[in-house]
Every structure is written in structure tokens, then in C-alpha cells.
Amino acid sequence: MQVSVRWIGASLLGLMAGCASAATLDETLKLELVRQKVPGVAVAVVKGGEIAMERGYGFANLELGVRVHPETIFQSGSAGKQFTAALILLLAQDGLLELDGLLELDDPLAQHLPGTPGAWSGITVRQLLTHTSGLDDPYEKLDLTRNYTEAELLAIYGTVPLLFAPGADWSYSNMGYHALGFLASHVGGKFYGDQLVERLFLPAGMSTARVINERDIVLHRADGYDLEDGAPKNQSWVAPNLNTTGDGSIYLSVRDFARWDLALRRGAPLDFALQDAMRSPAVLSNGRTEAYGFGWELEDQEGHAAISHSGAWQGFTSMWIYLLETDLSVIVLTNCSEADPQVFADLVLRHYL
Numbered sequence: 001m002q003v004s005v006r007w008i009g010a011s012l013l014g015l016m017a018g019c020a021s022a023a024t025l026d027e028t029l030k031l032e033l034v035r036q037k038v039p040g041v042a043v044a045v046v047k048g049g050e051i052a053m054e055r056g057y058g059f060a061n062l063e064l065g066v067r068v069h070p071e072t073i074f075q076s077g078s079a080g081k082q083f084t085a086a087l088i089l090l091l092a093q094d095g096l097l098e099l100d101g102l103l104e105l106d107d108p109l110a111q112h113l114p115g116t117p118g119a120w121s122g123i124t125v126r127q128l129l130t131h132t133s134g135l136d137d138p139y140e141k142l143d144l145t146r147n148y149t150e151a152e153l154l155a156i157y158g159t160v161p162l163l164f165a166p167g168a169d170w171s172y173s174n175m176g177y178h179a180l181g182f183l184a185s186h187v188g189g190k191f192y193g194d195q196l197v198e199r200l201f202l203p204a205g206m207s208t209a210r211v212i213n214e215r216d217i218v219l220h221r222a223d224g225y226d227l228e229d230g231a232p233k234n235q236s237w238v239a240p241n242l243n244t245t246g247d248g249s250i251y252l253s254v255r256d257f258a259r260w261d262l263a264l265r266r267g268a269p270l271d272f273a274l275q276d277a278m279r280s281p282a283v284l285s286n287g288r289t290e291a292y293g294f295g296w297e298l299e300d301q302e303g304h305a306a307i308s309h310s311g312a313w314q315g316f317t318s319m320w321i322y323l324l325e326t327d328l329s330v331i332v333l334t335n336c337s338e339a340d341p342q343v344f345a346d347l348v349l350r351h352y353l
Contacts (some may be wrong), residue, residue: 025351026055033058033295038339039225039232040068042254043348045328046261046322053348054255060222062232070255073208073221074333077158077311079257079318081177085129085195085295087184089274090199091244092125103159105129113183115151117158125183125320128176129294130282134162139231147239150182167285172237174247177295181246192246200270201256204263209252212243218251224315227338235315235337248311257320257331264322279307302349312337319345328352 027249033041038165040058040342044051056068079177092105105126110116112125120135127133138160142148148156157178163171184192192209201209208220224235225259243249291298294308304318304323319341330348 003283007087025348026164028347028351029055029344030057032344035338036339036343037227037230037232038334038336040072040222040336041074041332041334041339041341041344042068042070042071042074043344044254044258044331044349046258046265046331047327047352047353049262049265049327051255051258052264052352054258056254060220062223062225068222068335069220071208071220071253072333072347073218073251073253074247074318074335075224075311075313076250076257076333077313077314077316077318078174078248078253079309079311079320080250080252081246081311082309083200083250084180084192084246084248084296085278086200086270086274087188087192087195088125088129088180089185089294090270091187091278093274109179111184113179114240115154116179117154119158119162120179125165125180126303127166128173128180128183130170130290130292131172131176132167132170132282132284132290133173133176134164134166134168134171135176135179136160136163136171137174142242144236144238144242147241149241153178154182165285170282170290174245178245179245181244184246193244196250200260203269205259206252206256209250209256209260212249212251214240214243220253221251222316225336226315227336232336237312239290243314248313252333254331254333257328257333261320261322261329261331302346302353304353310341317341321345321349327352 039062040060042056045053054070056072058068060066060068060072106124109123109125110121123133138157141156157175181192188195225232279293280293281298282292285291298307301321305325306321306323308321315337317334317339319332330345332344334341
């Protein structure tokens with residue numbers, strides 16, 4: 001099946017003329033797909049303790065004409081940070097970080113991770129989780145096509161100046177979550193991605209979730225795309241080791257993500273005390289708080305208290321929103337770096353609210 005650069009618009013033009021205030025949610029989402037020029041999107045809704053909706057729109061692969069389905073595998077982007085954070089809390093609960101109880105995450109990273117840069121001596125595990133470490137991002141110093149070792153990455157990261165004294169302010173840092181992935185692998189005794197599968201994904205019923213591996217055969221894997229002059233192009237290649245870091249390098253389907261959401265509601269494999277810790281705001285050294293917990297954003301959505309996280313990486317974007325008081329969650333996964341998943345999520349939220 002051949003798919004042109006008009007891949008989906010031609011088949012949906014008839015919907016545009018008839019779309020009005022009475023448009024169905026399906027029609028609205030299809031029209032938004034056309035408006036944003038997104039190849040494909042998967043959407044799930046969790047409500048009332050069950051998956052109330054899971055649908056795919058558009059194409060997972062433009063060249064082969066493969067359509068998106070609920071089992072299509074996307075990349076999480078930074079929405080996957082919550083899984084790294086959850087694993088760190090489980091390891092702390094196990095006592096593997098030698099911390100005094102669940103909330104005592106204030107030991108220096110260097111105490112538990114060999115090779116930590118000297119400039120990071122004042123950075124704690126908690127500060128990495130909450131983006132209050134002062135770490136910047138290293139991308140100007142990295143060649144994304146080079147397969148660095150962990151030791152090489154830590155050495156490069158140590159040359160990036162701190163933005164502020166640890167704990168003094170808030171600044172989003174992917175590099176900080178790289179370090180958390182390294183930490184989990186070290187104290188857990190095996191690659192952190194294997195621990196995610198064993199301790200979070202399989203217990204939650206996320207049967208196809210895993211860390212990215214481009215050499216493996218992954219059924220229903222979507223391709224990622226960029227837009228250039230409005231036309232889709234294949235994503236740029238990234239070296240394998242830079243696609244396995246703890247900042248959100250996860251393969252998963254919208255069905256997997258919905259099952260994670262359901263697992264949170266039943267308190268297993270992440271119990272409610274750990275979830276409370278994850279959604280506690282970051283506290284700075286001056287006493288000010290920031291609306292970010294451990295891998296979860298804490299800002300309201302559509303006027304409702306929520307936990308959420310977005311993501312964007314290598315031709316994919318994502319959005320997960322859980323309205324805490326209305327028992328409603330929305331998950332959006334796209335395979336286009338320019339896509340705005342928040343817009344899709346807002347359309348779904350307004351429909352259900």
C-alpha cells in the first residue's frame with residue numbers, strides 16, 4: 001500500500017466539512033491529526049477502574065501503510081521518567097540505597113554510584129528525582145551517533161557546569177535521570193531496564209513495555225517521524241547506548257500505559273505510600289516549593305488537580321494525565337516530533353468532563 005505525503009488528509013477531507021459542535025470524539029481526533037500533520041496517534045482513557053477507550057488513528061509506518069492500533073509500540077520520551085523514579089523508590093524501600101526509610105533520599109549520589117563527577121559531590125538522590133540538582137543537559141557536548149560507555153558519559157557530564165547550587169532552584173534535567181538509571185543498575189545488580197520489566201512492567205500487566213532496543217524484533221513497533229516543510233521524514237538515528245538511558249527511553253503501547261495507570265489505582269506494584277512520595281512537591285533550600293515530584297508534574301489540568309508528564313524524543317511525543325479527583329486519565333502517544341499531544345489530550349478530557 002503506497003502512502004503519499006497527503007497520507008491521511010485525503011481520506012478525511014469529507015469529515016472536515018461536516019465537523020461542527022456535534023462532532024464525535026473520533027471525528028475531532030481525526031481532524032486534529034490532519035491539522036497537526038501527524039502520521040499516527042494512539043489514545044487511551046482510563047475511567048471507573050477500567051480502560052474506557054483505546055484507539056489508534058493514522059499510520060504507524062508510512063512507507064508500508066501500517067495503521068496505528070492500541071497495541072502499536074511507541075517511544076515514551078520523558079513520560080517514562082516516572083518509571084525510573086518508581087524503581088529508585090522501590091530500591092530505597094528494599095534498603096539497597098542504605099537509606100533510613102522511604103523518604104530519606106538525601107544521601108549524596110556519589111555515596112552509591114562509582115565514577116560520579118567531583119563537581120556533583122553535593123547532589124543528592126532526591127535532588128535528581130525532583131530536578132533540583134543544578135544539573136544542566138549535556139547535548140552540546142555529546143555526539144548522538146557515538147556509543148558511549150557509562151564511564152565516558154559520566155566524565156563528559158562532569159564538564160557541564162552546574163546551573164546553581166544543589167537544592168537552590170529548579171531546572172529540568174535529562175542528565176539527572178541518566179544518573180538515576182546508572183544508579184539503579186548499580187545498586188540493583190543488573191541493568192535498570194531489566195529491573196523495570198521485572199518489578200514494574202510485568203506486575204502491572206504491561207506485557208510489551210521495555211527499554212528501547214532497535215536490533216531486537218519488536219512486534220507492532222511504530223516508526224518515528226520529523227516534519228520538514230510540512231512533509232514527514234524518518235527520525236534521525238541515535239546510537240544505541242544513548243537510547244537506553246533513564247530519562248525515558250521506553251518502548252510501550254497506549255494499552256501498556258493504561259495498564260500502568262490502573263496499577264497505580266490499585267496500589268501495586270507501587271504502593272500508595274510510594275505514590276504519595278512521588279507526588280510530593282519539590283522543596284528548595286529557601287523553603288519554596290515547585291510543582292514537580294518524583295517523575296510527576298503536579299500542575300492542574302482543565303481546572304482539576306492532576307499528576308502528569310509529557311515527552312518528546314526521536315520522532316515521538318507523549319502525554320499522560322491523571323485527574324486525581326475525577327477518576328479520569330488520558331494517554332496520548334504520537335510518532336511525530338512536532339506533534340503536540342497536549343492538544344489531543346485536552347480534546348479527550350473536555351469530551352469526558
